[in-house]
Amino acid sequence: MVGFSDVDPARVVSHTTTVVMGRLRDLIDALTNPLLRWGAAQSLWIYTLGIKCCAIEMMSGLTIRFDADRFGMLPRSTPRQCDLMVVNGPITYKFASKMKTLYDQMADPKYVIAMGDCSICGGPFYDSYSVMEGVDKLFPVDVYVPGCPPRPETLIDGILKLQEKIRRGEVGRYRIPQDTHGVLRPAALAEAKR
Numbered sequence: 001m002v003g004f005s006d007v008d009p010a011r012v013v014s015h016t017t018t019v020v021m022g023r024l025r026d027l028i029d030a031l032t033n034p035l036l037r038w039g040a041a042q043s044l045w046i047y048t049l050g051i052k053c054c055a056i057e058m059m060s061g062l063t064i065r066f067d068a069d070r071f072g073m074l075p076r077s078t079p080r081q082c083d084l085m086v087v088n089g090p091i092t093y094k095f096a097s098k099m100k101t102l103y104d105q106m107a108d109p110k111y112v113i114a115m116g117d118c119s120i121c122g123g124p125f126y127d128s129y130s131v132m133e134g135v136d137k138l139f140p141v142d143v144y145v146p147g148c149p150p151r152p153e154t155l156i157d158g159i160l161k162l163q164e165k166i167r168r169g170e171v172g173r174y175r176i177p178q179d180t181h182g183v184l185r186p187a188a189l190a191e192a193k194r
Contacts, residue, residue: 041162041164047077047082047085047086051090056149062075079106083110084159085112087135090131112140114134114145124148
């Protein structure tokens with residue numbers, strides 16, 4: 001039988017401190033996470049990467065008429081400052097590796113909106129030998145905005161849905177980079193490098 005004199009006081013204090021610090025960390029997370037998610041949802045910096053005709057609709061959605069600034073969106077032209085990539089247009093296998101590099105350069109947490117039929121499923125180029133059937137084969141997509149091309153109102157609605165997902169904590173966790181070796185069709189990439 002263990003008596004009171006057999007218990008090491010330093011060990012008891014260490015265990016108590018660990019339990020208290022764990023509960024304090026949980027309390028701080030519970031109080032600050034909703035605030036941090038709200039701030040992240042209200043300050044999306046968009047990477048303006050225009051590929052095809054959907055880029056015109058994205059640009060008009062960021063103008064004064066539709067006023068995307070009221071939602072806290074700020075267009076940027078470098079991936080290192082952005083946390084939202086709007087993919088708008090067909091992604092060819094030749095451009096896929098560059099697109100993956102741009103995605104990897106974005107700061108965490110990062111979000112992706114697939115805008116238009118070309119980026120969702122290949123669009124009218126779905127049976128082409130050089131076009132990927134959806135950008136979700138490269139990296140995870142948070143919101144799909146359908147249409148060919150979708151109107152600026154539809155894009156803004158997709159961004160509002162993304163903000164709602166961020167506030168609820170459904171997206172925005174740190175992601176593990178995906179292995180794209182099986183996705184990019186190595187034969188097509190080898191042929192593109194020639």
